[in-house]
Amino acid sequence: MTYKVAPSVLAADFTKLDEQVKCAEKGGADWLHLDIMDGHFVPNMTFGPMIVSVINKMSDLHLDVHLMIDNPDSYLEDFVDAGADSLTVHYEAVVHLNRTINHIKSLGIEAGVAINPSTPTDSLKEIISDADLVLVMSVNAGFGGQKFIESSYRKLSEVRSMIPKGRAIHVEVDGGVTPENAGRLVECGANVLVAGTSIFKAPDIVAAISRMKSAKEF
Ligand code: DX5
Ligand code: ZN
DSSP, X not given: OOOEEEEBGGGSOGGGHHHHHHHHHHHTOSEEXXXXXXXSSSSOBOOOHHHHHHHHHHOOSEEEEEEEOSOXXXXXXXXXXXXXXXXEEEGGGOSSHHHHHHHHHHTTSEEEEEEOTTSOGGGGTTXXXXXXXXXXXXXXXXXXXXXXXXXHHHHHHHHHHHSOTTOOOEEEEESSOOHHHHHHHHHTTOOEEEESHHHHTSSOHHHHHHHHHTOOOO
16 A cells, blocks of 8 residues: 655754755655644644745645644635645534535645544544544644554554545555554554654655655554
8 A cells, every 4th residue: 555654844854944944854754744733622833824834835645634623624725725635624623514515625735633532433433534634643632642542443443444435535544654554554554644743853854755655564
């Protein structure tokens, strides 16, 4: 199965972000993953649409924007205007998920649903056929550099088996992803691997992405 690697710039050195984004491109990154945190939905804050638009000027890569925020409906247009190519909202943060997912799609970009480690995959049953992407969080959302939660392998397989025939829905995994577990993640059904620490904190960003891209399936 072919898969995409989406470096998470959360772990990048923002004093030389342009250079690090160029390294990600050189290493063969397929997407860039941008983590938006509001200090409410998750106990951390990052950046908003202004920085997304700066990164959009640095790179032509698909910008995969992960909204870890309450009330994402109020900000969807802002992130689309900033250059998001996909917008993922959390199942746990949205009341009218069908409306939100269809709103994102009506703005002309891909719509994703993320589930936290404690949220069962069954929760996706009524929304999966509307989504373009499902993100399985393999750490508790909020911080980079955490340990991968092992039950995520099973959850990825469950999500993959829920996808209706003929629908090309991305299955993304985010948190604690490394070149060492990448092969098993792909085998379990992930086709987008998000990785922050194992790429941007590596001694050689280009080499780290190349390793992630050439992970062997088990
Ligand atoms: C965590 C974020 C992740 C984070 C992953 O809440 O959603 O995208 O950047 O970082 P690593 O790869 O360091 O676990
Ligand atoms: Zn993320």
